[in-house]
Each structure stands twice: as C-alpha cells, then as structure tokens.
Amino acid sequence: xxxxxxxxxxxxxxxxxxxxxxxxxxxxxxxxxxxxxxxxxxxxxxxxxxxxxxxxxxxxxxxxxxxxxxxxxxxxxxxxxxxxxxxxxxxxxxxxxxxxxxxxxxxxxxxxxxxxxxxxxxxxxxxxxxxxxxxxxxxxxxxxxxxxxxxxxxxxxxxxxxxxxxxxxxxxxxxxxxxxxxxxxxxxxxxxxxxxxxxxxxxxxxxxxxxxxxxxxxxxxxxxxxxxxxxxxxxxxxxxxxxxxxxxxxxxxxxxxxxxxxxxxxxxxxxxxxxxxxxxxxxxxxxxxxxxxxxxxxxxxxxxxxxxxxxxxxxxxxxxxxxxxxxxxxxxxxxxxxxxxxxxxxxxxxxxxxxxxxxxxxxxxxxxxxxxxxxxxxxxxxxxxxxxxxxxxxxxxxxxxxxxxxxxxxxxxxxxxxxxxxxxxxxxxxxxxxxxxxxxxxxxxxxxxxxxxxxxxxxxxxxxxxxxxxxxxxxxxxxxxxxxxxxxxxxxxxxxxxxxxxxxxxxxxxxx
Numbered sequence: 336x337x338x339x340x341x342x343x344x345x346x347x348x349x350x351x352x353x354x355x356x357x358x359x360x361x362x363x364x365x366x367x368x369x370x371x372x373x374x375x376x377x378x379x380x381x382x383x384x385x386x387x388x389x390x391x392x393x394x395x396x397x398x399x400x401x402x403x404x405x406x407x408x409x410x411x412x413x414x415x416x417x418x419x420x421x422x423x424x425x426x427x428x429x430x431x432x433x434x435x436x437x438x439x440x441x442x443x444x445x446x447x448x449x450x451x452x453x454x455x456x457x458x459x460x461x462x463x464x465x466x467x468x469x470x471x472x473x474x475x476x477x478x479x480x481x482x483x484x485x486x487x488x489x490x491x492x493x494x495x496x497x498x499x500x501x502x503x504x505x506x507x508x509x510x511x512x513x514x515x516x517x518x519x520x521x522x523x524x525x526x527x528x529x530x531x532x533x534x535x536x537x538x539x540x541x542x543x544x545x546x547x548x549x550x551x552x553x554x555x556x557x558x559x560x561x562x563x564x565x566x567x568x569x570x571x572x573x574x575x576x577x578x579x580x581x582x583x584x585x586x587x588x589x590x591x592x593x594x595x596x597x598x599x600x601x602x603x604x605x606x607x608x609x610x611x612x613x614x615x616x617x618x619x620x621x622x623x624x625x626x627x628x629x630x631x632x633x634x635x636x637x638x639x640x641x642x643x644x645x646x647x648x649x650x651x652x653x654x655x656x657x658x659x660x661x662x663x664x665x666x667x668x669x670x671x672x673x674x675x676x677x678x679x680x681x682x683x684x685x686x687x688x689x690x691x692x693x694x695x696x697x698x699x700x701x702x703x704x705x706x707x708x709x710x711x712x713x714x715x716x717x718x719x720x721x722x723x724x725x726x727x728x729x730x731x732x733x734x735x736x737x738x739x740x741x742x743x744x745x746x747x748x749x750x751x752x753x754x755x756x757x758x759x760x761x762x763x764x765x766x767x768x769x770x771x772x773x774x775x776x777x778x779x780x781x782x783x784x785x786x787x788x789x790x791x792x793x794x795x796x797x798x799x800x801x802x803x804x805x806x807x808x809x810x811x812x813x814x815x816x817x818x819x820x821x822x823x824x825x826x827x828x829x830x831x832x833x834x835x836x837x838x839x840x841x842x843x844x845x846x847x
Contacts (some may be wrong), residue, residue, distance in 0.1 A: 340401060341366045341533045342387070342502060347396035349382050353732065354726055356382040356559040357402040359396070364502075366401075369524060369563070371544040374554035375723055375766040376579050377736040379754050380537050381425070383554070384504050388422045388537075400502065410770045419501030421494045423508055425537075425737065425764045429478055429490050434670060436461035436474040439493055457762065468492040469519055474791050482628060483675060484511045484792070493763035495767065499512040504535045507737075509543060510763045511674075512624045513703060513792060514830065539766045540793075541570040553577060562832050570672065574767055585771045586799030588778040593802060596653075597786050598755060603647035604653035605630075605637040605688040611647070622801025623790040626833050629807040631790050632674055635757050638673045639664045670748035672741075674759040674790075681732050688714040688728040695750040722772050738769030745776060756780060774800065791792040794826050806832045 342364040349357040364370050372380050384390040391408035399406040399420050399467035409415035412604055418539045430439050437444075442765030444458070445453040461474035478486055487508070494503055497721055505524075509517045524534055524547055536548055543638050544551055545565060553560040553576045560576055594617035603611045606625040608630035627632040631786070638649055649656050651667060658664040662673065681690055681838045691714045692699065699709040714728040723742045725735060732743055741761065749757060758777070762770045777787055791797040797804060804816045808827060814832045816824065 337365075338401075338404070339365050341368075342400045342401070343397075343406075344383075344387070344401075345397045347386055347398065349379075349385065349386060351393045352571070352735075355841075356557050357386070357393070359558075360554070360559045361396075362552055362559065364533050364535065364561055366501075367528050367531045369528055369536055369548045370562075371467060371548040371551035372535055372537045372554065373539075373541070373544065373573055374560075374804060375738075375768045377556070377739065378554040378577070378766075379557040381506065381736070382557075384422060384506060384535065387415075387502075388412055388420060388504065389444045403500070407770035411617055416497075418501050418659055419497070420504075421500050421502070422504040423491055423494060424507060425510070429493070430484065431479040431486075431827045432477060434475050435465070435481075435489055436470055436475055438478060438489060439464060439496055440665070441472075443496070464492050464495055467495065469515075469521070473672060477537070482517070484513065487511045488519075488629070492667040495523075495675040498528075500532055502533045504537075507539065507764045508536075509538065509540060511760070513793065515626075517543075527611070529770065539762075539764070539770070541573055541767075543631070543682040544573070545570065576766065585767065587776055589782070590620065590773055590786075590802055593617060593783045594784070597651070599650040599653075600634075600650045603634065603637065604648065605633055605642055606846045607633045608637075608807075610645060611807075611810075611812055613805050613812065615786050617786055618784050619666070619802050620777065620781060620787045620789060620800055622797045622804040623785075623788060623807065624792070624794060624804060624829065624833060625681050625813075626792075626808030628809070629833065630810040632759050633669065633760060633806075634654065635788065635790065639669060639757065641671075665751060665753070666832070668730035668754035670751060670756045670759045671747060672744050672756070672761060674763070675741055676744050676763075683733040683739060685732060686729050687718065687725055687732055687735070687743055690732050691728075692707060692750060693744045694747050696820055713750060714746075717749065721746050721749075722774060723756065736765055737764040738772075741765055741769070741773065745773070753785070755786045755788070757788045757790070760792065761789060762791075762793070762796060794829060798824075798826065804829070808833050 340363050342363050344360055347357050347360040348587060374380050379540060385395050389411045397408060399408050400420060402418055409418055414508060418425050430441060439461050440457050446458045448451045458474045465472055468488060472481060491508055509522055528532055548565050550562055550564055551568060552562045573580055587727060596614050598615040601612050611634050623631045633642060636654050637644045638665050640660045677683060682693060688710060692710050696705055699706045718728055721742045724739050732740060761773055780787055789800055798821060802818050804821060805812060806814045
C-alpha cells in the first residue's frame with residue numbers, strides 16, 4: 336500500500352429503510368490532498384462523510400485511515416477524532432449557551448495545578464485563534480449572541496485546536512460566510528495542505544472547487560461516478576456529470592412587470608438597523624444584499640413580528656400595520672423562510688406530512704379536530720408540485736437532503752397561500768439542480784402575482800434573481816439598484832456599496 340495514501344474508502348454501502356443512500360463507493364485520498372466531493376442533494380455526500388467520521392456505520396464496506404503506518408477503522412466519532420479526523424458539518428453544531436473560548440476547549444479544558452479550570456490560559460489561547468482567523472469577537476462572548484455567520488466561522492476555527500489532525504472535512508463551509516472570511520478559510524486550507532493534512536471539501540459553489548481543490552470526486556444517486564484532477568474539468572463538465580444534463584443559466588427566469596405597491600417600509604428602526612425604507616410591488620422580486628452585520632435579516636425579522644420594532648412604519652396595501660407576532664404576519668398574508676431552516680423552519684424529528692401542514696392546521700380543522708384526509712392529500716400534493724424527493728410523506732424530515740428539507744419549508748409556507756414571501760438564504764447548502772427547482776418555484780409565484788423578497792449573501796444569486804436590489808451596510812440602506820442599474824454594475828460595484836462606512840452627513844452611498 337502506498338505510504339502516501341491517507342484514507343481508503345472501499346465498497347461503502349449504506350442502506351436505510353426504503354432507501355439505499357450509498358451504492359458501493361470506492362476511492363482513496365492522499366496525504367496533503369484537497370479533494371472536492373460534488374453531487375446533487377441526495378447524491379449521498381453527507382451520508383458518506385458521516386460514515387467516514389464514524390457517525391454512521393456502513394452496511395457494507397470498510398473505511399481506513401493511515402495513522403503513521405498503522406491502518407485504523409473508526410467505529411464511532413470519538414475514535415475518529417482520536418485518529419486525527421475532524422469534520423465541520425454543514426449545520427453549525429456548537430454549544431450556543433457557552434462562550435467562544437469554552438467551545439474551543441470543550442472536552443479539553445486547560446487545568447491549573449490545583450485541578451481547576453485555567454480560565455486565563457483558555458482566554459489567551461482562544462484570543463490567538465481569534466486573531467489568526469481575523470474574527471472580531473470577545474472569547475468570553477456566548478455563541479448565541481453572535482450572528483450565525485460568525486458562529487460558522489467559530490466552528491471552522493475550532494479545528495485548529497487539534498494539533499494532531501490528519502483529515503479535515505468541510506461540508507458547505509462558505510454557505511454563510513462573506514467574501515473576506517472565505518479568503519481566510521482558503522488560506523487555512525492551504526496551511527493544512529502544506530502541513531500534509533488531507534481535506535475533503537464539499538460545496539455547491541463550483542467556482543470554489545476550481546480555486547481551492549486538487550481533485551474532485553463526482554457522486555450521483557448514491558453512486559461513485561469518477562474522480563478527476565481539477566485542472567482537467569470546468570464547471571459545465573461537473574454540472575453535466577452531477578445532474579446528467581446540461582444546465583442553462585439558473586438565474587434566467589421569466590420576470591413579471593411589477594404591479595401596484597403591496598408593501599412599504601418607512602424609516603424602520605430596530606436593534607441593529609436604523610431608518611430603513613423600501614417598497615415592494617406585486618409580482619416583484621426584491622433582493623437584499625449586505626455583508627455580515629449589515630442588518631438585512633434583522634429587518635425582515637422585525638417586519639415579520641419576530642423582533643421588536645423601535646421606530647418607523649410598515650404599510651400593507653396602503654394600511655399601516657404592526658405585527659406583534661409571526662402569527663399576526665402569517666394571518667396577514669406573509670410567509671417567511673428563515674436563514675436557519677433546521678433551527679427555525681422544521682420539526683426535524685417529525686414527518687414530511689406534519690411539517691408541510693404545521694403552519695396551517697387551522698385551515699384543515701373543525702372544532703380543533705384535524706381532517707386527516709386533507710392533511711395527507713395536501714402533503715402529497717406539495718410533494719409532487721414542489722418536487723420533494725422522499726420515499727413517503729411519513730419519512731422523517733431529518734433524513735432528507737438539505738435541498739429537500741428546504742422544499743418542505745417552502746411547501747409549509749405555500750399551504751397558507753401568502754401574498755408576500757420572504758426567502759432568507761433560500762439556497763444555502765443546496766445543489767445546482769435543487770437551486771434551479773427553487774428558482775422555478777419563485778418564477779411560478781411571481782407569475783401568480785405574489786411578491787418575493789430574497790435575502791442572499793451570495794452576490795451572483797442576489798443580482799441574478801432580483802428586479803431591484805437593496806444593498807445594506809452597517810444597519811442602513813446604502814443604495815437601491817433598479818433593473819437598469821443592475822444590468823450596468825458588476826459584483827465589485829455592489830461590494831463597494833455594501834462595504835461603505837455609514838456617516839451621519841452622508842447616509843446614502845451613490846448606487847452607481
């Protein structure tokens with residue numbers, strides 16, 4: 336066996352009730368190699384990395400890691416970590432009620448000679464990691480007090496605690512990161528590679544794979560397709576192999592001529608934003624873009640009644656409204672797909688059927704008794720219309736791929752037939768095929784005269800989908816680009832607006 340090989344994956348099969356998730360995957364990864372793993376949602380990528388990390392036990396096959404010449408097969412996640420294997424999963428998985436420092440050293444707290452926790456050492460060591468990854472955060476700050484993008488970066492930087500790491504798996508690490516932090520991550524990956532550490536990198540952003548990876552393994556429907564050097568492929572080739580067809584520009588949807596004003600927001604103020612004003616017309620896609628901390632998601636949470644409004648006004652169809660709770664907003668015709676679908680959008684341990692209906696049981700109940708036939712038929716209807724890939728509507732949502740989970744959330748919103756839909760990061764952790772399907776759903780919604788707000792940290796998506804784009808910076812609207820301006824500007828222009836420093840004497844940056 337070649338001493339340069341770090342990881343051997345031999346004939347891995349994984350079967351769940353009614354589903355064969357992996358169909359005999361065989362490949363190997365060298366020391367210091369950055370291997371991309373690509374495929375549509377449901378291709379089996381997440382299942383494979385869970386098997387590698389000992390979280391799941393393969394039905395058949397064997398996984399081995401080279402530990403200084405001795406081959407080991409991790410039986411569980413604890414063993415995998417002891418063999419120098421680390422995983423940064425797609426969903427931010429940290430102890431949110433603990434501090435940054437406590438999360439860094441969870442399970443390996445430094446001790447004084449008396450056996451008590453050495454807090455000074457822990458904070459000093461944490462600060463070094465924070466400085467290395469250029470994070471503006473206090474090591475004493477609790478995770479739950481931080482924006483989700485910063486939580487994601489803390490989760491990534493936590494890997495550097497393990498000095499004996501041999502293999503690191505990154506599953507959609509940049510989905511919530513702004514451009515500057517993507518550069519920081521890529522520099523860290525280059526450092527790992529230089530130290531002989533192998534990396535498995537999963538991302539639906541194919542341009543990242545072309546930039547940072549050495550090789551790429553393509554999976555489809557749970558099966559291995561091929562492994563290629565990145566220099567031998569391009570994005571079009573990868574897409575055609577992943578989905579089995581050529582994919583046109585997914586942002587090329589049919590837009591509508593916007594109608595009358597449906598929503599108007601005037602000088603809205605909240606905990607992290609001030610004087611935000613914009614309007615939304617019938618049949619329009621209004622994009623929101625801003626760097627982490629710009630307040631883009633917080634504005635929508637305030638409008639929807641999740642967070643408190645401190646000032647300003649919201650008008651719906653010309654009438655002033657103030658939603659005290661999300662229920663008020665939903666009953667007034669709003670639907671909100673939140674940024675973190677697993678925490679805020681889904682009952683993960685429950686079925687597809689329940690999740691699809693969970694927002695609207697009042698519409699299929701009489702005297703508090705649910706019409707079970709309607710519950711089942713609605714779930715089956717949306718399973719077909721939205722294209723939820725599941726063997727049964729009784730399937731637990733947690734067992735679905737990220738893209739199919741997102742479709743369940745969208746179905747849940749559509750059950751109430753809302754007029755205004757707010758999509759916060761609708762394609763996070765979603766492959767190119769599922770993105771296309773989600774954008775087609777949005778195209779159908781605006782064709783029905785519904786209005787859509789898309790919040791996205793992925794600039795090509797924000798610019799490509801929007802009729803108009805609201806750019807936020809430091810809790811303020813820095814500029815609003817109309818359809819003609821969007822045709823003239825490039826990503827660098829928009830980033831310049833989003834990076835603007837707000838000044839009292841110059842509150843609005845010239846858009847173009």
